[in-house]
Amino acid sequence: MLVACYPSIPVDPQPDPEKRFEITSPVEVYLSTVDQTHLFTKVEDASVFTKGQAPTSGFDVRINPNIKYQTIVGSGASFTDSSAFLINQVLSNEDRDQLMIKLFDREEGIGLSFIRQPMGASDFARDFYTYNDVPKGQTDETLQYFSIDHDRVDIIPLLQQALRINPDLKIMASPWSAPGWMKTTDSTVGGQLKPQYYPVYGEYFAKFIQAYKDEGIDIYAITPQNEPLYVPVHYPGLGMNAQQQTNFIKNGLVPAFQKANIDTKILVYDHNWDRKDYPLDILKNIPDLVDGVAWHVYGGQVTAMSEVKREFPDHDVYFTEASGGEWVPPFEQAFLGEIKTGIDVFRNHSKTYVLWNFALDENNGPVVPGFGRSTVRGMVTVNQQTGELTYNLDYYALAHFSKFTQPNAIRIDSTKAEGNYTSVAFLNPDQTVNLVVYNMSNQSRNALIHLDDQTIVIPMAAKAVATVTFKIQEKPE
Structure with missing residues (x-):
């Protein structure tokens, strides 16, 4: 984490001494x-x-x-529970290995170098889960039953394989929900985090990072909550306003990281361009406790990222989600939209360009029970009936940004x-x-x-x- 975060450099840099x-x-x-x-x-x-x-x-x-x-840190997508299941269990071993090379190898593939991982279930999971589930009405304040065993089946093997192919790969993580017993709903759906559980939820993050490190996977950055201003009614979510996020970072996350000697970056917000007041409120209150701001595509204007960067130039910009889907007709509109978004986010100071699911099936799933029909498109489609693998337009869009942009490139x-x-x-x-x-x-x-x-x-x-x-x-x- 940063130790001091006072404005020191302009967002629009002065040229180096003129070289030719x-x-x-x-x-x-x-x-x-x-x-x-x-x-x-x-x-x-x-x-x-x-x-x-x-x-x-x-x-x-x-x-x-x-x-x-x-x-630049890199471009990529997410091994959601659904994506990881399809790639690791539905594809043949040969197709899986070839796909992983085409995703992560810089010579034979497109060299993706950034992954955003859900911490627990998202909407694209086969069931609801966190890393500390207990029967309804019970609690586990010592985190005795904390476990990442769910991820050991599909997610962790794929992350380990990706790291073997591309050792420069960076991985961030974001929860869709805290364990239900920490929330006002006693469920992963809906509700808010109870303030009394800020410290233990901070320890939950620390345990997750340590458990992944034990598997050879370093977590580069986290956000406290995916899309904190949207609380879905049919898949995991958690409402968290700017003051609540500030309090959780200050009273839960940072003390837990300090206690465990964790230097994983803390990125705030992780939501759309239309509410720049949210990250600004946090940065004004606790600038020295956080490293940057994460942004999504689904509302507002991309220039919001630069506007916040201008006020807090020492805090980094990360663009962390832009899903493709049926709401934009393929091929032309959808492909060119992803190209334009990629160019725009990098021109507005983002270090990353991240789509959503690496893989979905022929029905745009799997999704959690009760979700309904999905209209989201993965980077690839894995047909559960035939095992056929199809590379979608999103793969080729990310290729333009990723294959020849090396880690530590400078825009x-x-x-x-x-x-x-x-x-x-x-x-x-x-x-x-x-x-x-x-x-x-x-x-x-x-x-x-x-x-x-x-x-x-x-x-x-x-x-x-x-x-x-x-x-x-x-x-x-």
């Missing part, structure tokens, strides 16, 4: 088109020109490595023109650039990508998305 750069490697382009003839497909379409010799017809994207923003400046095109660029530790550019026009045209005295020209179909990667070096003076 040049491209020192072949330019690789991976293209997706809305007719699906290309789905993150490598194409040999890039030409590099010196200044003055390049075509002038097209849209201009300017990259400036002298202007640096946030360090660098790149231009956009609203309604015309948009882009986001990253500079990796090995000095390769990963640029994601989206031609928002209904017309095919060239992307003219300018880096000092050089211009990369890439023909792009209408509504096409390209990942462009190349190595640069500083020009000698």
Whole structure:
């Protein structure tokens, strides 16, 4: 956790002393088109020109490595109980292993490097559970019956496999509900956390982190509550206003972490862009106890993340959930929506871009009993009847951001023109650039990508998305 959190750096950084750069490697382009003839497909379409010799017809994207923003942690999704069951038990061993490589391996897959794990059941679970369930009417204030045995069946083996494939993987965790006996409803559904249980619930988090560490899984960050301003009536949830979250962090979570020598990051809020007052209230009250803010896509404007960052520049921004689903028609609208969201969240200082379920079945489930019909789409679909595995548009959308963005990459400046095109660029530790550019026009045209005295020209179909990667070096003076 942070030890001091007073504003010290501007959100919009000043450029480094002006350095000039040049491209020192072949330019690789991976293209997706809305007719699906290309789905993150490598194409040999890039030409590099010196200044003055390049075509002038097209849209201009300017990259400036002298202007640096946030360090990137990664992109990914969640092994919900449902996802983990489908991947670990329904898929054949061969298909499971191939899927895991295609998700997490940087050479043979798309190199996902961030996972957000539910702590207990979410809506996408086969049943209701936490790590400390006791019969209704009973309590367990010593956490004698705490156990992560549920996760040892499917979730933990998959996390361990993912870490073997990508040791740079970071894992955060968020509960949908505290154990029912700690709540006003004595149920994982509805209700609020009783203040008398703040200390023991803090210990519950600490036990979870320690138990996972014993399995070789470090928990990088937690949030106190998933979507604390929404209390569902048919799946696990818990209402927690900003004052309650502040009190729980101060009187439960932080003391438990300090007692157990846990340095897992604490991120507040974990809900939509439309209530920036919530994280602001917490940051104003306990800035030195928390590390950042987690955000979801389902309301408000993405600029809320930058507005909070501007007031608290020493606190990091994490974008932690954007689910795909039937409410946005595939392919074109849904795919381009996820591309635009990814670009926008990174341009608004997020260190992560996280979707929701890694896998769901042919009925968009499984879901908890009583949930009803799900309209959510996973990154992949696993058919429970046939065992067939299908890669969905969400997989290819995340590929554009993840495959060539290394851990500890830094976002660098790149231009956009609203309604015309948009882009986001990253500079990796090995000095390769990963640029994601989206031609928002209904017309095919060239992307003219300018880096000092050089211009990369890439023909792009209408509504096409390209990942462009190349190595640069500083020009000698």
